[in-house]
Amino acid sequence: MLRYALLELLRRKPLTGYDIRQRFQQSVMFCWHAHLAQIYPELRRLEREALLRSKCEIQTHRPNRTIYAITRRGREALAAWQKAALIRFEMKDDLLLRVYGIDAMAAADGEALLALAARAHAERLATYEAIKEQIEARYGVLRALPNDSLLGPLLCLEWGLRYERMYRDWCAWALQRLAERGGRGGPNGSQPTLDLYGLAAPERASRARRPLHERRQQHHDAKEPGISPAKRSRKTRERC
Amino acid sequence: MLRYALLELLRRKPLTGYDIRQRFQQSVMFCWHAHLAQIYPELRRLEREALLRSKCEIQTHRPNRTIYAITRRGREALAAWQKAALIRFEMKDDLLLRVYGIDAMAAADGEALLALAARAHAERLATYEAIKEQIEARYGVLRALPNDSLLGPLLCLEWGLRYERMYRDWCAWALQRLAERGGRGGPNGSQPTLDLYGLAAPERASRARRPLHERRQQHHDAKEPGISPAKRSRKTRERC
DNA sequence: GCCTCCATGTAATGCGTTACATGATTCC
DNA sequence: GGAATCATGTAACGCATTACATGGAGGC
Structure with a gap:
């Protein structure tokens, strides 16, 4: 690539x-x-x-x-x-990954995280806006492009502007959400853990999840090798 | 990671x-x-x-x-x-990279590219909206969260919604830009190439670019090894 | 009869980052 | 005197993708 x-x-x-x-x-x-x-x-x-x-x-x-x-x-x-383009959705954003687990953080840490991101993206946005102004100062309104070779870069610049604006606004929104929650949260809260697997993309999760009635299972510690071989099914490979 | x-x-x-x-x-x-x-x-x-x-x-x-x-x-x-978070801006988006060089494409190809992206991101947006509805149907308004362990995922979901909306809208905007340009463009247009290096982020490019007056230079084909060693300066390493 | 799901893996290859090295020049 | 710029690279390592393999269960 x-x-x-x-x-x-x-x-x-x-x-x-x-x-x-x-x-x-x-x-x-x-x-x-x-x-x-x-x-x-x-x-x-x-x-x-x-x-x-x-x-x-x-x-x-x-x-x-x-x-x-x-x-x-x-x-x-x-x-x-x-x-030959094909669109993929393979997001990798480590700030988002941290936010995903925000319930495990102290409220102050979570806020600090989002505030840092908000500031960084706001700065980036300002940079992009300055670039845009520079270009407009040089070449006038973007409608009348002096040169088609600038078209692609300008479209990308606009993408960058929108992206940074979106990110900054989302940070502000998320901070508000945290504030509304008040002091309820905290590190390692003891609420029951929900299975988030249910919150899947509909088109892929539509196939009803069967209740696994024939999944009769026994638990063993993997570290303990003393499981009698007779208990294991010979029908499936035994790998673990 | x-x-x-x-x-x-x-x-x-x-x-x-x-x-x-x-x-x-x-x-x-x-x-x-x-x-x-x-x-x-x-x-x-x-x-x-x-x-x-x-x-x-x-x-x-x-x-x-x-x-x-x-x-x-x-x-x-x-x-x-x-x-221990630190924000980085290391974007990698191959659609954007293609759009960056859109002036080298036939107008129809560029439009097809953006139309494809627009459709894909609109679909993704619909998926996310469906997930949000699913959640709201189960747990009511998002303000009253049943469980803090859902908070992070919901913030991320909102990010995804905003991202896909932004992307879809940008595609539409870019398509309009292309349409306004009309048939002017085409593959390998012969306009003079601008040096885009000037359109840099101000804080880093502020240091005035000196006119390189002492850069007296000679061109040779790298494939031709017959350059007399006397012509080379002994002051700098000779690597190429 | 073929496809997909479940569940795990190996092997080969490619992509990406970090640290290190060189050495004159020029700016503060 | 120290830092940054110009300009190139190597070495070591870690991360990521693709293809291939296994084998029963169950659906169309």
């Missing part, structure tokens, strides 16, 4: 590995990121596959740089990937 | 690896995901580290199952991780 991010950047302009990292870190490309230790070998791999070509620039007062440019084959590979 | 998702699920209830995958796939836990081939070894690792403990359940008409339960040490590890 990283390869396509590299090809996309190089499609626009030849760059060095170092340049590419700058763009990942600081430019309008908020939709991807990578470390140098990943970028350099990937660039070399792409050159071996003839999707990129490199030039060496000799510099006198700085280390020499290797500038990569996209090839015809690279453009073709990029275009082919670009069309 | 996966370890904490596992610990969080097992904090609520002992489960097998298979159960855990169900929850990743279909339950309220939209904030993380993993494949079985990753889950099983991770569970065993956590048991070796004494954060989990396993029991074996013998079944007669089905394969036996290994049920994992969290230990005191596991709870401690989870709680320690939960508090």
